[in-house]
Amino acid sequence: MQSFWMKNCIVPLDIVFINDDVVSDISHNCPPCKEEPCKSYTGYGDFVLELPGGTCHDMGIKKGDKVDYHI
Numbered sequence: 001m002q003s004f005w006m007k008n009c010i011v012p013l014d015i016v017f018i019n020d021d022v023v024s025d026i027s028h029n030c031p032p033c034k035e036e037p038c039k040s041y042t043g044y045g046d047f048v049l050e051l052p053g054g055t056c057h058d059m060g061i062k063k064g065d066k067v068d069y070h071i
Helices: 055-059
Strands: 002-005 013-019 022-030 040-043 047-052
Touching: 013 040, 013 055, 022 040, 022 055, 047 055
Parallel strands: none
Antiparallel strands: 002 040, 013 022, 013 047
């Protein structure tokens, strides 16, 4: 389980949780948080990808999609 918050972030983000090379969950367009308490965004995964807010919607990225990456 992973958990993120948006404290002091300057732009909204899509938080993509990836488990075993598959998108397991997405928190869409998470707004910045200026003061506590900040909302937490949680999901299960061994990797997390942060993208500019709205990117998943614009690119059609959804839960269950296969992720191919090279490190």
